[in-house]
Amino acid sequence: MHLEDxxxxxxxxxxxxxxxxxxxxxxxRDFAAMIARAHAIDPTNLSREAVAEAARFAPVVALPRPRxxxxxxxxDVRTAAPATTPRRRFGWLMAAAAGLLLVGAFAGAxxxxxxxxGSATAIAAPLxxxxxxxxxxxxxxxxxxxxxxxxxxxxxxxxxxxxxxxAEAPAAATLADDERPVEAGEPTRRREATPRRCVEPRPTETxxxxxxxxxxxxxxxxxWRRGDTEEARALLSALVRSDATAATIELAYGDLFVLAxxxxxxxxxxxxxxRYLDRFPRGLYAEDARVGLCRRAPKGEASACWDxxxxxxxxxxxxxxxxxxxxxxxx
Amino acid sequence: xxxxxxxPASRVPEAARAPAGEGVGELVELVRGGxxxxxxxxxxxxxxxIFKRLCFYLGEASVAEDLTQETFARAVVVxxxxxxxxxxxxxxxxxxxxxxxxxxxxRQTQRRAERRLADxxxxxxxxxVALVHLQQARKQALYAALTxxxxxxxxxxxxxxxxxxxxxxxxxxxxxxxxxxxxxxxxAREKVREALTRGGWLTAKTExxx
Numbered sequence: 001m002h003l004e005d006x007x008x009x010x011x012x013x014x015x016x017x018x019x020x021x022x023x024x025x026x027x028x029r030d031f032a033a034m035i036a037r038a039h040a041i042d043p044t045n046l047s048r049e050a051v052a053e054a055a056r057f058a059p060v061v062a063l064p065r066p067r068x069x070x071x072x073x074x075x076d077v078r079t080a081a082p083a084t085t086p087r088r089r090f091g092w093l094m095a096a097a098a099g100l101l102l103v104g105a106f107a108g109a110x111x112x113x114x115x116x117x118g119s120a121t122a123i124a125a126p127l128x129x130x131x132x133x134x135x136x137x138x139x140x141x142x143x144x145x146x147x148x149x150x151x152x153x154x155x156x157x158x159x160x161x162x163x164x165x166x167a168e169a170p171a172a173a174t175l176a177d178d179e180r181p182v183e184a185g186e187p188t189r190r191r192e193a194t195p196r197r198c199v200e201p202r203p204t205e206t207x208x209x210x211x212x213x214x215x216x217x218x219x220x221x222x223x224w225r226r227g228d229t230e231e232a233r234a235l236l237s238a239l240v241r242s243d244a245t246a247a248t249i250e251l252a253y254g255d256l257f258v259l260a261x262x263x264x265x266x267x268x269x270x271x272x273x274x275r276y277l278d279r280f281p282r283g284l285y286a287e288d289a290r291v292g293l294c295r296r297a298p299k300g301e302a303s304a305c306w307d308x309x310x311x312x313x314x315x316x317x318x319x320x321x322x323x324x325x326x327x328x329x330x331x
Numbered sequence: 332x333x334x335x336x337x338x339p340a341s342r343v344p345e346a347a348r349a350p351a352g353e354g355v356g357e358l359v360e361l362v363r364g365g366x367x368x369x370x371x372x373x374x375x376x377x378x379x380x381i382f383k384r385l386c387f388y389l390g391e392a393s394v395a396e397d398l399t400q401e402t403f404a405r406a407v408v409v410x411x412x413x414x415x416x417x418x419x420x421x422x423x424x425x426x427x428x429x430x431x432x433x434x435x436x437x438r439q440t441q442r443r444a445e446r447r448l449a450d451x452x453x454x455x456x457x458x459x460v461a462l463v464h465l466q467q468a469r470k471q472a473l474y475a476a477l478t479x480x481x482x483x484x485x486x487x488x489x490x491x492x493x494x495x496x497x498x499x500x501x502x503x504x505x506x507x508x509x510x511x512x513x514x515x516x517x518x519a520r521e522k523v524r525e526a527l528t529r530g531g532w533l534t535a536k537t538e539x540x541x
Contacts, residue, residue, distance in 0.1 A: 006533050006534070007520065007523065007524050007527065007533060010469050010472070010473060010527065010532060010533065011473060011492050011493070011523075013465070013466040013469040013470065014390070014466075014469050014470035014472075014473040014474070014493070015387075015492075015493050015495070016466060017466045017467050017469070017470035018386050018387055018390060018392075018470060018493065021386060021391075021392040022382065022383050022386040022387075022392055022395075024392065027382070027392075027396050029374070029375060029378050030400070031370075031371045031374050031375070033400065034374065034400050034403045034404050034407070035367075035370075035404075035407065037400060037401065037404035038403075038404040038405070038407035038408050040404075041404055041405065041408050042408045045407075045408050045411075046407060046408070050365075050367060053367045054367050054370075054371070057367075057368075057371050215510075215513060216517075219510070219513065219514050219517070223514075231518075234517075234521060235517065238517070
């Protein structure tokens with residue numbers, strides 16, 4: 001599991017600070033001044049009589065709005081609520097996935113295809129953007145076998161309960177917009193007003209998270225398809241740092257291998273192999289990653305590397321090479 | 332505001348005037364007829380939401396207050412162009428966003444943003460930063476970082492990360508698809524992270540892809 005993203009913590013503090021400022025009260029809603037300003041912007045569109053009439057409306061001063069929940073100090077949050085801390089950093093991704101699902105654009109086909117193809121081609125073959133109309137038996141997920149999204153996967157984005165909104169200060173001349181019926185065409189719900197890290201996690205979160213990874217994976221492939229390899233790399237890097245399923249992360253690593261290879265970035269490739277092996281010592285691409293490391297190992301380390309390979313894959317596809325003259329190369 | 336001279340004849344009799352619970356659409360029609368009290372109703376009904384939106388967008392309540400006034404003033408001027416296809420509040424939000432964008436363009440240059448980041452860095456390492464000020468300082472640091480974003484990315488970040496709208500809502504507000512919004516938010520987060528790391532607020536994370 002990853003620790004809470006420090007960016008989310010900082011953003012949460014900023015959000016609370018802004019809310020506190022906004023709810024502080026004491027602001028003067030001066031309708032007359034506003035109309036006067038409108039007249040200054042366009043005197044032809046608003047008569048002096050209108051300004052004079054507006055001047056009869058007294059300003060309204062907003063009273064402080066009661067806070068929905070006391071803002072916790074960071075330390076309090078960290079120490080008091082770890083058990084109920086949702087995976088806040090994934091919130092936007094969850095919503096991203098929901099949005100994508102709503103658009104009807106699920107495209108996990110290529111990922112699924114790659115998942116079924118095995119390690120031999122995974123590293124070497126560049127990722128091919130999925131074709132929605134592909135009829136290849138490996139182009140799409142097998143019926144009922146989609147690991148990214150199941151058809152009955154709940155989508156959490158809009159399912160969160162709207163927070164009760166406190167009443168407008170009594171001094172206000174009219175009802176706040178929060179209190180009136182929602183207009184047609186407006187967004188109907190606001191997400192939980194308290195910091196998301198304080199919200200009870202829902203039992204559906206795990207599956208919804210996985211849908212979010214699909215969204216990220218898809219965005220990466222779309223970026224790749226349009227030639228934005230930097231973006232694709234960034235998205236895939238985020239994916240391998242996530243809590244997605246091991247299979248999803250492995251596939252993301254496979255894509256990163258290809259991108260690094262395409263960019264002829266051997267240093268990055270070597271780092272990726274190492275990180276992959278640290279996490280997946282017997283993973284889908286582990287054998288190829290180990291061989292790659294051994295081939296590029298400094299001379300003094302190549303022998304030990306090949307020994308490691310043979311210890312894990314004594315009958316591996318590269319066993320002959322491992323038992324042969326053990327060279328190495330300087331990076 | 333076609334008939335905003337508010338001659339007595341143009342005004343709706345007091346008895347026929349909308350009560351406090353009048354629908355927004357009806358109030359808008361009254362405003363079109365030159366009813367200043369209806370405008371006042373609309374103003375008070377929407378003030379808080381516009382103000383808060385601008386608060387989140389700009390991070391400064393005092394500035395948001397000024398720009399809320401400016402938003403309504405401009406709305407008064409351009410009301411004749413409101414065709415009712417969108418909700419009045421949506422139309423108003425659009426004006427508010429334009430007002431905020433103009434404000435940012437005029438006042439917050441890249442150099443100023445960098446200077447602010449430097450200031451915030453100085454604040455961070457200062458010995459007298461009490462814990463009670465940390466939240467405020469973090470807010471300032473974040474908004475300084477936001478000035479480095481393009482407008483679409485800033486908007487995406489504010490809608491999702493600060494206003495906490497759902498992706499679908501945020502996309503609707505921005506007039507883009509949820510997919511586009513998701514990518515914008517991702518990019519915005521990365522840029523914000525980069526700026527905050529540069530300013531010493533976050534520690535650098537390991538790059539997976541080198």
